[in-house]
Amino acid sequence: MSTPVDTTPIARQKRNRFLLQAACIAVSLFMLIPIYLISLAALSTRDSLNQFPLSLLPTNLSVETLNAFLGSTGIFGALGNSLIVGLGTLLFAAIIGVPAGYAIARYSFKGKDPYQLFLLFTRALPIVVLSVPLARLFLTVDIYDTTYAVILLHTALALPTTILISASVFLSVPIDVEEAARLFGCTPLGAFGRVVLPMALPGLAAASIFTFVMSWNEVLGASILTLDHRTLPAQVLSSLSDSPLAYRFAGGFALVIPSIIFIALMRRYLTNMWGSTIR
Amino acid sequence: MAVEAPPTPAGTLAPPRRRKIPPAVLLIAPSVVFMALLLGWPVIQGILQAFRDENGFTLDFVTRMVQDPYFWPAVRNTLLLIVVMIPLQFAFAIGMALMLRTNPRLHKVHFFVWAIPLALSDLAAGLVWLAIFNDRGYLNSALSLFGIEGGSWLAYDNQASMFMCVLIAELWRATSLVLIIVVAGLQGIPKDYDEAAQVFGATFWQRLRHVTLPLLKPSLQVALILRTILAFQTFAVAQALTGQNFPLVVGETYRWYTGLQNPNVAAALALVILVVSMLTSIFYLRALRDKNQGGLR
Numbered sequence: 001m002s003t004p005v006d007t008t009p010i011a012r013q014k015r016n017r018f019l020l021q022a023a024c025i026a027v028s029l030f031m032l033i034p035i036y037l038i039s040l041a042a043l044s045t046r047d048s049l050n051q052f053p054l055s056l057l058p059t060n061l062s063v064e065t066l067n068a069f070l071g072s073t074g075i076f077g078a079l080g081n082s083l084i085v086g087l088g089t090l091l092f093a094a095i096i097g098v099p100a101g102y103a104i105a106r107y108s109f110k111g112k113d114p115y116q117l118f119l120l121f122t123r124a125l126p127i128v129v130l131s132v133p134l135a136r137l138f139l140t141v142d143i144y145d146t147t148y149a150v151i152l153l154h155t156a157l158a159l160p161t162t163i164l165i166s167a168s169v170f171l172s173v174p175i176d177v178e179e180a181a182r183l184f185g186c187t188p189l190g191a192f193g194r195v196v197l198p199m200a201l202p203g204l205a206a207a208s209i210f211t212f213v214m215s216w217n218e219v220l221g222a223s224i225l226t227l228d229h230r231t232l233p234a235q236v237l238s239s240l241s242d243s244p245l246a247y248r249f250a251g252g253f254a255l256v257i258p259s260i261i262f263i264a265l266m267r268r269y270l271t272n273m274w275g276s277t278i279r
Numbered sequence: 280m281a282v283e284a285p286p287t288p289a290g291t292l293a294p295p296r297r298r299k300i301p302p303a304v305l306l307i308a309p310s311v312v313f314m315a316l317l318l319g320w321p322v323i324q325g326i327l328q329a330f331r332d333e334n335g336f337t338l339d340f341v342t343r344m345v346q347d348p349y350f351w352p353a354v355r356n357t358l359l360l361i362v363v364m365i366p367l368q369f370a371f372a373i374g375m376a377l378m379l380r381t382n383p384r385l386h387k388v389h390f391f392v393w394a395i396p397l398a399l400s401d402l403a404a405g406l407v408w409l410a411i412f413n414d415r416g417y418l419n420s421a422l423s424l425f426g427i428e429g430g431s432w433l434a435y436d437n438q439a440s441m442f443m444c445v446l447i448a449e450l451w452r453a454t455s456l457v458l459i460i461v462v463a464g465l466q467g468i469p470k471d472y473d474e475a476a477q478v479f480g481a482t483f484w485q486r487l488r489h490v491t492l493p494l495l496k497p498s499l500q501v502a503l504i505l506r507t508i509l510a511f512q513t514f515a516v517a518q519a520l521t522g523q524n525f526p527l528v529v530g531e532t533y534r535w536y537t538g539l540q541n542p543n544v545a546a547a548l549a550l551v552i553l554v555v556s557m558l559t560s561i562f563y564l565r566a567l568r569d570k571n572q573g574g575l576r
Binding site for chain 2: 017020021023024027028030031032034035037038040041050052053054055056096097099100102103104106107109115118122123125126127128129130131132133134135136137152153155156159160163188213216217218219220223224233236237238240241245248249251252255256258259260262263264267270
């Protein structure tokens with residue numbers, strides 16, 4: 001410490017900085033390499049998948065495997081079902097959940113705390129617990145093996161999250177603007193529709209995408225509640241044991257691509273949706 | 280059927296209102312009814328299904344479940360996976376969030392990449408890693424480039440390597456959920472605290488231990504509960520990677536329901552998951568008790 005200028009802290013800081021960058025890149029590679037490899041597998045020909053050292057570089061790309069996957073029985077229908085179920089869930093969850101979220105954000109009422117605790121509790125309900133009894137209920141009311149059955153299950157699963165997220169979205173809209181609108185003669189509904197909703201819309205859209213993703217990904221409930229009208233993941237799961245590897249890779253690829261798009265669409269909302277919302 | 284009565288009207292702090300029935304009740308009622316029907320009712324039915332047959336109360340289904348040769352391995356695998364995976368995931372997620380907090384170059388890109396698995400199902404993750412870990416997959420191909428002979432990572436007699444494969448796939452897929460919650464939690468903590476501690480000469484570890492982690496506790500609590508409950512539900516990863524060779528409890532439920540066509544035993548298995556999830560949630564809530572709890576934010 002006798003030297004007038006001690007440069008070790010600066011050198012250490014530089015080194016730390018460098019290590020940090022390297023660590024970030026390493027984590028990103030760990031996340032990306034599997035995605036690269038599944039894309040490679042799905043875009044290779046069946047022959048090249050049968051060779052042993054598989055080529056790690058995209059040498060002979062083709063859509064043959066993907067085409068075979070898309071052409072196999074049930075896949076197109078399953079894709080359509082997945083879309084219907086996802087959109088239906090999104091719509092249902094929004095219609096039921098957004099008003100409740102608004103109530104949590106704007107009103108204080110007796111039973112608010114128990115209600116929120118109830119929501120937290122329902123998030124903890126495992127899907128299996130619901131699916132098996134629901135299958136029997138749906139059999140008796142004759143909607144077993146339809147997309148409605150899956151929509152109902154997914155809405156129930158997504159509802160607590162939708163309510164909590166939309167509550168936090170409404171909390172972020174200042175109450176002053178709503179009061180101002182009321183002062184200038186808007187009805188409560190008018191103030192909501194003309195002032196609050198436009199401001200809350202981006203956040204609500206993000207919440208809806210999240211609902212859609214949850215529905216798109218849900219495997220177990222969908223495969224228990226349906227036989228012929230399966231969603232894409234349920235279809236892939238049920239044909240897993242008797243399908244060639246190429247089919248499974250193509251299936252994996254088909255499930256991975258949408259998720260990248262979803263995250264790209266809503267990356268700005270990721271943290272404020274999960275952050276203040278959850279509790 | 281009536282599981283939860285709609286909250287009773289008695290609002291006080293609300294913005295001006297003129298009606299008799301508070302609007303809050305009208306707004307909340309549909310969700311309460313819907314959840315009572317589709318969440319409350321099935322739980323009750325599930326309990327009945329597991330313990331009742333045509334002749335009334337029975338423990339047959341439970342005994343059948345317990346005597347099944349796959350049951351105890353499934354329980355063991357599920358618990359082992361959770362005990363090993365959760366601490367690792369939290370360590371990684373907190374580390375990753377702290378790295379992002381220093382705003383490294385391209386941190387937005389990194390964050391996007393790290394969040395991608397958030398939207399992945401465990402089935403997709405299983406299929407992705409199947410391409411890597413299968414006998415003629417990319418891992419063995421890459422190893423052969425270096426002249427190393429790979430192993431059969433997913434062979435049924437190789438429990439340890441199967442466990443590692445499932446663990447890696449789950450780490451890859453589900454760490455991002457914890458990461459997002461921790462990042463969001465960190466955003467709510469002003470950097471001043473950390474800087475103040477730094478001024479007083481606290482080392483990195485001291486600051487982490489005594490400043491950052493205590494302030495993160497609410498977020499960590501939520502993340503722990505959510506992540507553990509979701510971890511109990513993992514099954515498609517193992518199904519995709521190993522088929523029946525690495526049983527997990529939820530996978531067993533699926534097998535009893537679809538394969539063996541026995542919804543009663545499936546319901547009993549589902550109850551095992553329910554009870555264990557509830558117990559862990561209560562344990563976390565107690566262990567990480569927080570003074571200013573309850574209520575949004």
